[in-house]
Amino acid sequence: MQNKKISFLAENSGNIWLEALRDGDEKALQQLFDQHYPLLIGDIYRILPDEDTCKDLAQEVFVELWRKRADLDIHTSLRAYLRRAAVNRALNHLKVQRRTVLEDTETFADAPDNSAQEISIRENQEKMERDLHAAIDTLPEKCRAVFALSRFENLSHKEIAERLGISVKTIENQITKAMKVLREALTVLAVLSPTVILWLKWYILG
């Protein structure tokens, strides 16, 4: 343990589990697994809604973490590091799957049916969210993956395009398509809060 730098200061103590991992302690790996695996599953499943693929990719993150344990040099939060690793694997998976997953499929499942009803504003908001999330579930694979990567993972369109080996234009088309499908699902937009309008005006026009 000669070259270990461990600081025991009152603030900012290092992550003991990472230190233990570096020493080859598998219990530390299990601890980190229990803490982060469910989160990674959540991250990947939004992009690739296939249980087996999700589990496979998330598990690989930990296998790799173990393999690289001696050389780990994590400056950001561990959560951010692992999340990025998981998203990277999802991107690689999509690229490889290209021929089957990334081809254009124009057929969309029917958006949920919302006949006009009288509902309170708060119920409106909740219903909006539910309908919207249900609509995301109906997006075709490529469209959904691109939408999720762009919306949830803070990846620029250029980055996504490069990683998936397709053009930026295609990425943007997919996003636009997703937005329109989701907009269709929100037929309760009859009641639109005036504060949203004011917010948007300020936000865009400065």
Next chain:
Amino acid sequence: MKENDFILLVFKQLSGDITAAETLLLGDWISQSPENERIANEYSLVWEKSGTYQKQFSLNLEADFAEVQARIRAEEQPTIKVSFFSTRLLRIAAALALLLLAVWGYSTFGPSQHYDSVASAQQEVKQLLALSDGTQVWLRQGSSLEYVKSFDGKKTRQVKLKGEAYFEVAHDPQHPFKVELEKDGTVEVLGTQFNVKQTENATTVLVRSGNVQYTLESGVKSPVLQANQVAVFDRNAGTLRVSNKTSLNELSWQTGGLEFVKTPLSQVLLDLEKFYNVKISLPNKAMADCPHSALLSKQSLNNVLEGLAVAYQLKVNVVGPGEYLLSGGMCR
């Protein structure tokens, strides 16, 4: 540009992935008609409401971690070719494996290694135990200690603690004294007085005098702790923090008394709350830092509060069962 292009721009605006020129274009388009404005609003709402989209399915962590371990093994070990002629070796290996399994089974499920006696504190608030070397151990209620009847012939003097105990270790530099903890490592000492407290989420080692070293399960060691230092291992966060103890009274469960040496009144009240298991509030902020010195031994709470009231012109109000309010007050 068509409407689709502007839908994309709304998305880019909200994701922060937009150029200045695009922002201007978008702003222009929106101000051109209320219809455009409405469309922009609707798509903003879509973007915003999609933010909470979360998907999960149920997981079996144990099984999935086992899968991770399997993959790691597969990576680490090259596949071994079993030769036809090594069946004899295989049989020997199998016999050994069975033997090891039996030993493992015995050591895991049989009586605890190293120790032949157990002491526990059940009814009493604390239980005093003397070990064969003269070391004294006070067990807090609900705690237990595994030890050996005699340390003769042993290189180290070792015990195993569950819960909380205060130790006054007999001085013997030839034979280090070690406290094995339930989950979080061991504490090693040389002629010292210290307290170990184990709870669901953390293990705390507090040193009264002497030198103590705390080693975690993973092998990580704390610096040598000295008098009035505290090491806290937070099992959930995986952090080990060393600090100076803030209160003289963390051991009052063992000493039976409370010590205040120019202690700010706010801390005095905190210690009283813990010791007597009550709630005391002091709304007068000016009094919070008022230094108080006193040595209290086996006094009733009423006596203590009365003493404070007289000393600092406080008024004691009982606001509920076990709840007190100290109002007014002037620091000397």
